[in-house]
Amino acid sequence: MQRGTEAPVEEPRTSSRPDRGGAPASAEPTIAVAGLSHSFGTLRVIERLELELEAGELVGLVGPSGCGKSTLLELVAGLREPTAGTLRVGDQNTTSGRLAQCAYMAQRDLLLPWLAAIDNAALAPRNRGASRAEARAEAAPLFDRFGLAGFELARPAELSGGMRQRVAFLRTLLAGKPVLLLDEPFASLDAITRAEMQEWLAGALVTQARSAVLVSHDVEEALYLCDRVLVLSSRPAVVVAELAAPSPRALPRNQVVADPAFVALRERALWALQERRR
Amino acid sequence: MRRWLPPLAVIAALLGLWELAARWELIADALSIEPFLVPAPSDVAESLWTDRELLAENAWVTVQEVLLGFATAVAAGVTFAVALHLSAVLRRAFYPLLIASQTVPVIAIAPILVVWLGFGIGPKLAIIALVCFFPITVNTLDGLRSVDPELPRMMRTLDATRVQILRRVEIPAALPFLFSGAKIAAVISVIGAVFGEWSGADEGLGHLILVAQGQVQTARVFAAVVVLSALAIALFGLLALLERRYGWWLPGRARTA
Structure with missing residues (x-):
């Protein structure tokens, strides 16, 4: 089992939570969303949404399916232009500027079946003009660190679902962007693999000093992985609850999720979700 | 086996x-x-052996026509498909023309092509390329357009330019489609070569068939037909081998999981 804590720690975030001692003290939030609204035709998906993300912060977005979580992420990523409101990532507010700031990981792994795992992971360096050998050299250390050693040359079809998802995550990391946007990265996995992958990702994120937004419909996943969790209403999405996650992330998942404080928070989040549905 | x-x-x-x-x-x-109308298989086999030099000489001519014409069609078809894929304006402007081009009976225009392009290899290449162009272009275009729309988006978040998306995602994804089209084209390319030679030639298997028919050497006609079929099958087989190496992923495989 790849426990994240075994990975070499670049910038430890073990003491998690808001008063993160070592976090770069920048006054400007990394992501600033103000009065954001988006509609598809007459369908209003997001309504005057506010969101700020500090540098290095991990924020979870949970909400009922179809509430516009994914759309919000696509807007932040620069894959869409919002109908109204402002949206800034780093110092960029144009779509192309946001694209340059954000690495986006979709629900499906989207690995290219004709490329070896390592070449899939190294797509971003290749796109930036690196030769295949250079790009592979850049990706190889991450394969070792994230429990994929020996699978560099395997085709995606030869990998398990969890491994494919890890390769997709490495591909996202190798994009080298300051902001990670994760759109239900484990939704397509079975429950056991999913729990393993959550633990793995928690460890992987500890080694990465990056801001991240995780979209999930799984309250437990979001609370376990993130510093702060926003609960969204059903369409059009507004923030109905904001929860600061409790536990130090270095602990094993099954200990964290059984902690009474964690359970209480999870109940609050679920209650907030249900409250808005009525 | x-x-x-x-x-x-x-x-x-x-x-x-x-x-x-x-x-x-x-x-x-x-x-x-009548034996002169329907030769027995053993007569055809005999002709294959006794006329082997004649058949080989003419087959070599036809092979060159087929390979060159086919290669022209692949190059033109893929280029055209990529151009139509990249530009909606081009697609709207040229797609109907592409269909229309296929409704032109090539046999009918073959003699005119000979008048235009002379007696040499030119009109044969043109005819072969014309009959092969359509399946290759249409299949490749379908392949390019059937790419999972999330893949180009994923590439955009990885700093890919339009050309890089085309090269790293869309063209590889379209390869299995390209091979399907090319396999159809390979089989009809040989028919195109025969039409081309019938419209005016002094060598090639199609020419040999015409001459042998005039001399009521039916066994030789059939022998030439056997060689032509073998040629088409060989080209098809070669493409199937290439497909296994370069286009093995199932179309839409990237969609699952």
Whole structure:
């Protein structure tokens, strides 16, 4: 089992939570969303949404399916232009500027079946003009660190679902962007693999000093992985609850999720979700 | 090798019946089969052997026509498909024309092409390229357009330019489609070569067929036909091998999981 804590720690975030001692003290939030609204035709998906993300912060977005979580992420990523409101990532507010700031990981792994795992992971360096050998050299250390050693040359079809998802995550990391946007990265996995992958990702994120937004419909996943969790209403999405996650992330998942404080928070989040549905 | 057995058995049985019908006078008379109209398989085999130099010389001419014409069609078809894929304006402007081009009976314009392009290899290449162009272009275009729309988006978040998306995602994804089109084209390319040679040529298997027909050497006609079929099958087989190496992923495989 790849426990994240075994990975070499670049910038430890073990003491998690808001008063993160070592976090770069920048006054400007990394992501600033103000009065954001988006509609598809007459369908209003997001309504005057506010969101700020500090540098290095991990924020979870949970909400009922179809509430516009994914759309919000696509807007932040620069894959869409919002109908109204402002949206800034780093110092960029144009779509192309946001694209340059954000690495986006979709629900499906989207690995290219004709490329070896390592070449899939190294797509971003290749796109930036690196030769295949250079790009592979850049990706190889991450394969070792994230429990994929020996699978560099395997085709995606030869990998398990969890491994494919890890390769997709490495591909996202190798994009080298300051902001990670994760759109239900484990939704397509079975429950056991999913729990393993959550633990793995928690460890992987500890080694990465990056801001991240995780979209999930799984309250437990979001609370376990993130510093702060926003609960969204059903369409059009507004923030109905904001929860600061409790536990130090270095602990094993099954200990964290059984902690009474964690359970209480999870109940609050679920209650907030249900409250808005009525 | 067991999977080769059924088709071989069927072919052998058909050839045996044919041999029997042509050779056995009782049946031949009843069906009024004349030897100069319907040669027995053994006559064709004999012609394949005795005329081997004649057949080889002419086959070489046809092989060159087919390979060059086919290569032209692949190059033109892929270029055209990529251009139509990249530009909606081009697609709207040229797609109807592409369909229309296929409704032109090539046999009818073959003699005109000979007038335009002369007696040499030119008109043969043009005809082969014309008949091969359509399946290759249409399949490649379908392949390019059927790419999972999330893949180009994923590439955009990885700093890919439009050309890089085309090169790293869309063209590889379209390869299996390209191979399907090319396999169809390979089989009809040989028919195109024969049309081309019938419209004016002094060499090639199509030319040989015309001459042998005039001389009522039916066995030689059939021998040439056998060589032409073998040629088409060989080209098809070559493409199937290439496909296994370069286009093995199932279309839409990237969609699952």
